[in-house]
Amino acid sequence: MDEKKLTPKAENYSEWYNQLVQRAEMADYAPVRGCMVVRPYGWSLWENIQAALDSRFKATGHVNAAFPLFIPMSFLEKEKEHVEGFSPELAVVTIGGGSELEEPLIVRPTSETIIGYMYSKWIQSYRDLPVLINQWGNVVRWEMRTRLFLRTLEFYWQEGHTAHATAEEAEAETLQMLDIYTDFARNEAAVPVIPGRKSESEKFAGAVRSYTIEAMMGDKKALQAGTSHNLGQNFAKAFDIQYLDETNTLQHCWTTSWGLSTRFIGAIIMTHGDDQGLVLPPRLAPIQVVIVPIFRKDEEKDLVMAAVERVKGELSAFRVKVDDRMEVTPGFKFNEWELRGVPLRLEIGPKDVANNSVALARRDIPGREGKSFVPQDGIADTVAAMLTTIQANMLEKATQFRDANIHEPQDYEAFKQVIAEDGWCYVWWKANAENEAQIKEDTKATLRCIPIDQPGGKGRCIFSGEETTEKAYFAKAY
């Protein structure tokens, strides 16, 4: 880690990722296998993600609450598919306060069960519906293989849990939340995700239907960046979540759940990062603008710092950091803030003081091309416009990269070739779990999603040749 340069992406992508996460001080390995410490810089990014999502949740009528970390083992067992899906990865507490527990507690891997239990107590009438609750918290899943942010034993997320009177309402809620995730990913994180439906074999354990937003990382692997599930009446029946309708008939509720986790930080890193380091989207970046003062002598310092303070004052609408450390050179600071992905850097030196200018360097365009000199007058407007431009450019670049790597092979041989070269395949697909498994065995690619946006018309399934009306994306995934 003492080498100045990161391992280039092209040389070893996962090495690049691991070094970057640690050197940018996003996260570090904890003393427990598979666990991470989210460092202040990484957590600050997460807080901005939280704020962007939370405001969208609130705007659509959701409220926050907190449910317990521990769940009675028996709760999980009430929903057959759910317990089968999660049993292998549970952390179980058998001793508390020094003595064996009568019933083991699991550390929540997700909270459908305990929230379902509570909903059955709270919901009695159609007048109580819908219930629209979200929780910000942490969960534990005992994974075999872990990566910082992408898959850790413990991770942070939000999980929304709603209960509705009708199937239609539940489906509408599920899709609404998928839309919110899609909007967040594109417009806040500049991550061009593809919203779609999961196949039967890829869906959440206990769901009727699962939806996902799929993103393409810099190595072209797919990442499930958020999910929204229509749980039908599965959990309502398992936990007796019932209400009396207008005609005094007892009905089971229809429930949903949806989540987005700190994995999304990994998505941001791997969507935008380059060989210099992180590239953070302006709307989420913990620091949007870093100001680096440059001077030699004391009299220069006074003049420069006065200009720096004045400019900083103008930029009060932004998240600004003045790097006034004396012990490192400006060149070192440039590299360091580029590693940390700050979208915009301002340099102010004696020449700028003389010219009433500042040097602007945008992170999304490395090197001299991304550098320009602008007047100090009107700097707030200049910065605002530049941040907007950077945000838009990042989405544009990521979208171009994604689209350039999505292919439409016409037969299975061509399909295999695309996957072998790590591309994504967008193909006609006739749902069939066995064929899907065969493709996975042949190519290691999985069905990422059946996109919401469908071209219409009919075609022949890439694998079976049967006529079908839907297209799907296949790719290797994280």
Add this chain to the structure above:
RNA sequence: CGGGGUGUAGCGCAGACGGCCAGCGCGCCGCGUUUGGGACGCGGAGGUCGGCGGUUCAAGUCCGCCCACCCCGACCA
């Protein structure tokens, strides 16, 4: 859980056949000179060599067992 790899200073590493005060680079601390793309000089601090046991006059070094972590596969947000 299968395969591979690594544990020596905060980080990255070197330590042929066992041998005396365990080294190097980066980082860190002090002083001085520097500062528009990863500065330099001088002087410092910092080590149960992953753990336990064994062989030996003598063990980072040889042997055994254990532990941890990383990478690659099967499962997952």
